[in-house]
Amino acid sequence: MKDLLLGLLIGGIMGLWVGVNLGKDQPITANPFAEKSTMKELNKQFNEMQESVSKKSKELYNDSKKAVDEAF
Numbered sequence: 001m002k003d004l005l006l007g008l009l010i011g012g013i014m015g016l017w018v019g020v021n022l023g024k025d026q027p028i029t030a031n032p033f034a035e036k037s038t039m040k041e042l043n044k045q046f047n048e049m050q051e052s053v054s055k056k057s058k059e060l061y062n063d064s065k066k067a068v069d070e071a072f
Contacts, residue, residue, distance in 0.1 A: 020032035 017032055018028050021028050021030050024032065026032070
C-alpha cells in the first residue's frame, strides 16, 4: 500500500511536469515555472500598438468632428 501511494505521488508529479511543458510547447525536461521572455516582448509590443491605435483614432475622430462642424 505504501509503495502504491508513493508511486502515485511520484507519477502525478512527473505527469504534471510533463503536461505543463507540453501545454506550453516547451521541451519535456524544461522548467515549467520559467517564464518565456518572448511572451513579455509580445505583450509589450501589443500594449505599444494599442496606445498608438488609440492616439490615431482620437486624432481621426477630432479631425472628422472638426470637418463636420465646418460643413454645417
